[in-house]
Amino acid sequence: MIGAEFIVDSFLAHGLRRLFVYPGGTIAPIFDAALARGVELVTARHEQGAGYCALAAARLLGSVQVAMVTSGPGVTNIVTPVADAWFDSVPLLVISGQVGTGDLRGPRPIRQRGFQEVDAVGLLRPLTKAQFQPHSADELPEVLATALRIAAEGRPGPVLIDLPMNVQRSALSAAVAPSVQPLAPRRAPPAAAVAQLANWLAAAQRPLILAGHGVLLAQAAPALRALAQAGQIPVTQSLPALGAFPTDDALALGFHGHTGNQTAGCALQHADLLLVCGSRLDVRQTGSLSERFAAHARIVRIEADADELEHARVRCDLAIQADVGLTLTALQAALQGRTQAARTAWLARIAGWRAEFPLSWPERGALAPQQVIASANRLTRGEQVVAVSGVGAHQQWAARHFDFDVPQRVWLSSCGHGAMGFDLPVAAGAQLARPAARVLCFVGDGSLQINLQELGLIAERRLPVKIIVLDNHRLGIVSQFQKFNWPSDPTCGDKWNPDFAAIARAYGIAAWCADDVATLDAALAAALAEPGPALVHCLVDPAADVSPMLLAGQALDGMWPYREPG
Template sequence: MTQPTINVAADAVIAFLAQQGHTSLHNFPGGTIAPLLDACGRFGVKVYTSKNEQGAGYAAFAQAKISGLPGLVAVTSGPGVTNVLTPVCDAYYDSVPMLVFTGQVGVGDLRGDKPVRQYGFQEVDTPALMASITKAQFQPHTVEELVDALPKAWAIAVEGRPGPVSIDLPMSVQRSAYSQVISPIKAAVQSPDSDACYQFLDELNTAIKHATKPLIICGNGMATASRSQQLARIRQQWRAPISHSLLGVGVADSADSGTLGYHGHTGSQISGNAIADADLILVLGSRLDIRQTGTLRETFGPHAKIFRVDFDEGELSCSKIRHDAVLLCDLDNFLALWQTQPPMVSENHLDSWYQQIEAWREQYPWPYPHAYGLRPNTVVERLSDLFPANTIVTTGVGAHQHWVARHFRFALPNRRLFTSAGHGAMGFDLPTAIGAAIHAPDSCVLCFVGDGSFQMNIQELAMIRELNLNIKIVVVDNHRLALVSQFQLMNWDTDTACGHKQSPDFVTIAKGYGIDALHCGNGDDFDDISQQFANHNGPMLLHLELDERHDVLPMLLGGQAINKMWPFYDMQGQARELSDD
C-alpha cells in the first residue's frame, strides 16, 4: 500500500503517531489545531470529536489505560487549552501516559516578553499552564525543533512513572513545509540494581518466615494484568491477605477470601484492622497518601516491619509513613525476580490470621440501614452479578464512587475500575466510559455516576448515540451532593450548598439524545428493572433514586486511628453500638 505523502509538519506528526501504532485521536476542533486534524484522515488515524475538550481528554485517558500507548488528545488554543486541563491533571496524578496536542497562534503572534496580556487571538501561555501537571512541555518554534521534540515527548510519556506530555503547536510550525519521516527514539529503561534487589528480597523473605500477621498493600502501580498475574503466582506460595488503594482495586479478585477491600478514608474497617495489627506489611506501587493512612500516621502499621517497592524515588524519599526497607525498582522486574526466590512457608502458617479476619467480617458489617429502603450495597452487588466478566466500570466522584469500589466484584484483567483518584474530578465518568467503549469494543462498559457528577459532562451522551456505543449508565440519584453534604453536616450541621437538590428528569434527557432509559424509584422492583437494564441490547440509562439519608460509612475522620473508624468508634476511640435502623 502506498504511503501518503508528507507535505507539511502536521502531516509528519500524524505519520509518526500512526507509525507508533495509533489508529485514532480524540479532539474538540478549532482553528489553530485544524492542520493536525486535516492530516489524520490521510494517514489512517480516525478522529473522534467529543462535545467538550474535557470529554476528549477523558476519552484519551481511557485510550491509554486500554491500549498501553499514550492517549492522544488534540484541542485548539485558548479555551481549548484551559478546558482540557482537568483530564490532564487526572492523567498526571494517576500516572496515565498521554500526548496533549494544543493549537497555538503563529510564532510571530506569540506574546513572548512583550508587556501585554495577550498578543494573538485565543492565545494563552500553554507551557506555563501545563508545567505543574505534565512530565514535560514543548513549544517548538521551528520544524527542526518539532522533529526533535515529538519523539522525546513520546518517550517521556511512557518511561519511568507514566504521565502526560504537552506539545504546543504554533500554526506557522504546523503548516511549514516538511517531507521527512520523524524517527522514534527508545524510551529510557532503568536497569534494576541486582545487588539491591537480592538484598531486599533476602530481608523480605526472612521477615515472611517469621510473620504471623502479614499484609500486602497493592496500589495503582500494581493495576496491570501482568502484575496481577505475577502476584497471584507468588500468593500460591505465600497466601498473605491483600488490601488495596482505591486505584489498586481488582489486583486481587474482590471475591478472594484474602481480599480485604480498600483501606483508608472511605474504605474497609477490616482492612484498617489488619493494617493496625499486622506484623509485616509489603507495599507495592502505592503512594500511601493521607486518604489511605489517615491523619494519625503512627497508627498505620505500628507493629509491622514495612517493606516498600516503588518506581518513583520521590515517593520513597518523601514517604509519609516510616519504612524498614525500600527498593527503587520497576514492579515487573521485582515480581519476576521474586518468583525465582519465592517465600518458603508452610501451607497452614496463616490459618489463625485468616480466622481473625473472618471474625472482623462478622463484627463490622457495612452500616446501610434497612429503614432507608433500597441500599447502596444491594444495588452495586446486584449489578455486579448481572454484568459479565469482561466489564469495565467507570465512575464519577462522590458517594457512588466509593460504594462501587467497595461492593462491585473487580478482578484484573477483565473486570477493571476506571475512576479519578488523585485529582478527584467530577465529570470523569461518562467521557471515560466512551473512551473505554471505543478502545475495548469487546468489553461491556458500565458507567456509575452520581446525579451531580453526571451533569458535569452530560453533553457527551450525544457521542454514545452517534457511535452507537454499548454503554450502560446508572445515575445514582440521592438528590444531594452527598459526600460533601455528609462532610458539611458532620462538621457544621448544615449542608446549604449540597443538600436537597432537585434533579432533572434524566430519563427524558437520555431519550432526547436517542438513548433508551428506565427509572427506578426507592419503592420500585429493582430486581426486575435491573434485569431489564442489564439485558438491553445497546446503550441504556437507568435513573436510580436512593434515599438521601444513605451516607458513605464507615469513614476515617481526622484524628481517628485507622482501626477506629466512625461510626463503629467515637472520636475517643470508644466502641459504639449500631442499630440497623
C-alpha cells in the same frame, strides 16, 4: 511534507490510528492530515470529554493516547483531565493549537498578543512530565519522538506539545522519517534487598500485602497473586488498584483508608509485616495519624519512583526502588522451597473482623444505593466488564460492592484528582478502546451534570454504555462532611434534579427509572439487554451515608461509626 502531515505520520509510526479531539482553528491543519491518512477522529462535546476519552483508552490499552484541542479556551478546558492523568499516572500526549510564532506574547509585559493566545506551556507545566513548543517544522521529528517516549517511560504521565499554527503549515526542510525512541529498561531490585525481604516475609506470622496502582502500571498482577496465594498472605488494595487482586478472593480485604472498610484497617494496624507494592501511601490511605500507620509492622516499600520514597509520609524499614513486577518475581524465586510461618491464626483473626464489620446497609424502605451496585454486580457476573465511576458517594459504594478482577473486571475512577465529571467521557473512551466489553458507568446526580453533554458522543456512535445514575438529590460525600462538622449542609443537600431518563431519551438513548428493589432488577435487566446505549435513573435513599469512614484523628482500626468523630 508540512508539519501537520509529519505529526500524523509520527502518530502512525507509534501505532496511533485514533485521536480524541475537540476542534478549533489553530489545530485544523492536523485534522486535514489525519483525514487524508485514514486516522480516526473522535470528536467529543467538550475538551474535557476529549481528554477523558483519551485517558480511558490509555488506561485500558496501556499505551500513550492523544488528546487534541485548540488554543485559548481549548487549553484551559482540558486542564482537568490532564491533572487526572498526572495524578493517576496515565500516559497522555496533549496536543494544543497555538497562534503563529509571530503572534506569541513572549517576554512582552502584556496579557495577550494573538487571538486566543494562552501560555499553555506555563499553565500545564505543574501537571505534565514535559512541555514542548517547537518554533519550526524541522524541530518536530525530535519533539514528537521525545514526547511520546517521555509519556510512556518510567512513571507514565501526560506530556504537552503546544503547536503554533505556522509550524503545522510549514514544510520540513528535508525528508525525515518518524522515529520511535526506545524506553529505558525497568529497574531491577538489589539482590541483597530481595534476600532481606524474603527472610522477613518467611518469618512473619501476620503479614499483609498493600497493593497500589503501581502493581497495575507494572503489569504485575499475576506476580502479586502468585505471591499472596503461595504464602497465604491477605491483600488490601488502594482505591485505584482495585482488581490487581481479585476482590472476591478469600484473601482479599477490599480497599483501605478514608472510605475503605474496617476489616482492612484492622489488618493494617495489627500486621507484623506490611509489604507495600507500588503505592504512594497518601493521606486518604493512611489517615491523619500517619505516625500510627501500621504501628506494629515492619514496613517494606517496593516503589519505582525515588521521589515518593524520599518524601514519604510514613516510616519505612526497607525501601526497594525498583520495578514492582521484577521485584515480586525475584521475591517469589527467593522464597521458592522455603517454609513460611503458619498464618492460620492470622487468617482466623481477619475472618473475625469480617464477621464483626460486614459491608452491609440498613433497610429503610427507600432504594439503597448499595443495593443498586450489588444488583448490577450480580447481573454481570462472569462477563468482561469495565466499571467506571464519577466522584462522590457513589464512587465509594461502587468500589465496595462491585467485584473487580483485572483484566476481566476493570475499575476506572478519578482517584488522585477526585474530579467530578470523569464518568461519561471515560465510559465512552472505554467502550471505544474495548468494544467487546460491557461498560458500566456508575454516576451520581451531581457528577453526571458536569459532562452531561457527552451523551451526545455516546448516542452519535451508538456506544453500548450502560449508565446507572444514583440520584439522591444530594452532593452526598460533601454533604456528609458538612454535617459532621456543622449543623447543616448548605449548597449540597436537597438538590433539585431533572428527569435524567427523559434527557437520555431526548438524545435517543433508551432509559428506565427505578425507585425500589422490584423495579430495580427489571430496569437493570432491560438496560443490559439493550444493544445500544441505555440509562437507568435510580432514585435512591437521600439519607444513605458512606459508612464506615475514616475521619480526622482516627486510626485505621477505629473508623466511624465504630468510633464517633471528635
